[in-house]
Amino acid sequence: MLYTVKEVARLSGTTIKTLYHYQKIGLLLPQEITQNGYRYYGDKELEKLQQILFYKELDFSLEKIKVSLESEPNRLMILYEQQKLLEARQKKLTNILQTINKTIEYERNGKSMNKKNMFTGLNKEEWTVIFKDQNKHLENKYNIELNTDEINTNEMNKKAAEATKFMDFMANSLKNNLSPNDDKIMEAIKNHINFLKNDIEIDKDGFVAQSRFFLSDEFHREMLENIQTGLSYFICIAAEHYASL
Incomplete structure (x- = not known):
């Protein structure tokens, strides 16, 4: 089956201009170009476009994407690699x-956070780069500045597993159409809050406040939405229900 440029743009969420640019730089060529200039794409081209878009989600440059696709022509191997990276x-x-x-x-409680507890799952250089954007956002919008001069990743890395487990569970629950009021989700929130209590003063209402903040603040909402579309709203609804119990 062949698809027009317009159909490919609609299916993939890209623009016609983007597809023309990909053709121009040799990244994605149409399967067929008619004498009157109409461009048609086949299934192989759609598969390649999918791989290109996956790489773009990983912030690969178009030049790097082209090199990656040329160096590894096996689609399944590329997908495995992209899966690992994502x-x-x-x-x-x-x-x-x-x-x-x-x-x-x-910050909400007016307390100073132990600098050893400020970083999770990344080395010092990676955290410095990532916190640059977050710090700029918090300072510009909320007049809050994080001191990232002293970085110790060891303690925070221990907490990363719990956070990952909770977010993965919530994201999978949303993908599987589980109700935010489900008993399993209530239990997960309970365990998550209990874990957080090891380091901060937080209760049901405090977790609701966090969830509402992440939903309303574009920087943090985007972080959640990058994990799973609708996750920020899903967690907020679940948190509010848990607080009402």
Whole structure:
């Protein structure tokens, strides 16, 4: 089956201009170009476009994407590699979210956070780069500045597993159409809050406040939505139900 440029753009969520650009640089060529200039794409081209978009989600440059696709022509091997990279990014975002949770609670309670507890799952250089954007956002919008001069990742890495487990469970529950009021979700939130209590003062209402903040703040909402579309709203609804019990 062949698809027009317009159909491919609609299916993939890209633009016609983007597809023309990919053709121009030799990244994605149509299967067929008619004498009157109409471009048609086949299933192989759609598969390649899918791989290109996966790489773009990983912030690969178009040049790097082209090299990657040319160096590994096996589609399944490319998908396995992209799966690993995307899972690593998801874990990294989850770890960052866990740290933000604690940071907000400390700021909300007017307390200073132990610098050893400020970083999770990343080495010093990676955290420095990532916190640059977060710090800029918090400072510009909320007049909050995080001191990231002293970085110790060991303690925070121990907490990353719990945060990843919780977010993965919530994301999978949403994907599987589980109700936010489900008993399993209530139990997961209970366990998550109990875990957070090891480091910060937080209760049901405090977790609701966190969830509402992440839903309303574009920076943190995007972090959750990158894990699973609708996750920020799903967690907020679940948290509110848990607090009402």
